[in-house]
Amino acid sequence: AQSVTQLDSQVPVFEEAPVELRCNYSSSVSVYLFWYVQYPNQGLQLLLKYLSGSTLVESINGFEAEFNKSQTSFHLRKPSVHISDTAEYFCAGITGGGNKLTFGTGTQLKVEL
């Protein structure tokens, strides 16, 4: 069974519009959750993470994600996207020992003018 599920493989959106990228996790995943971003021809970069404390976490470039235990979700949102946000976004969680990451299948965010 998929431990981390990203329901949307592609999300097209116009610049300055809001966006939500969905992520759900299963019980096999710990509550340490992450969003990574992969820009074209670049490596994965950590966008934000939830470890404990406030359920709303923010990144430096305007993204935020909310940990929702009852809905087992960790959706990523941004109120107004920019062309430069075009990238692939991966939700991930820690599974088992060793802090290995289990990733979702990714969501391609395409921001259009």
Add this chain to the structure above:
Amino acid sequence: DTGVSQDPRHKITKRGQNVTFRCDPISEHNRLYWYRQTLGQGPEFLTYFQNEAQLEKSRLLSDRFSAERPKGSFSTLEIQRTEQGDSAMYLCASSVSGGSEDEQFFGPGTRLTVL
């Protein structure tokens, strides 16, 4: 650049050949991870090291795959008798101590194409 580096960035090989990839983690990072990413999928865990010790291997890592980190610094991933199904992006990541709060920093990956 003091990030994670991987070499080569691209490798094209014929089925049945052996290939070796190298990963140089961020210095003083004692944990090193290998992941594999195929088209349309997220990265999948292969194996990880703490210092020079290989602590866990995924079931994805068949006996044709071997990874080493001889001095607790750089690591190599070797695939013997490559198959077309091995075609993927191989990612390396490192972290400072392995705590859950420790960010894994990823390299740019090595893209393997098996003809």
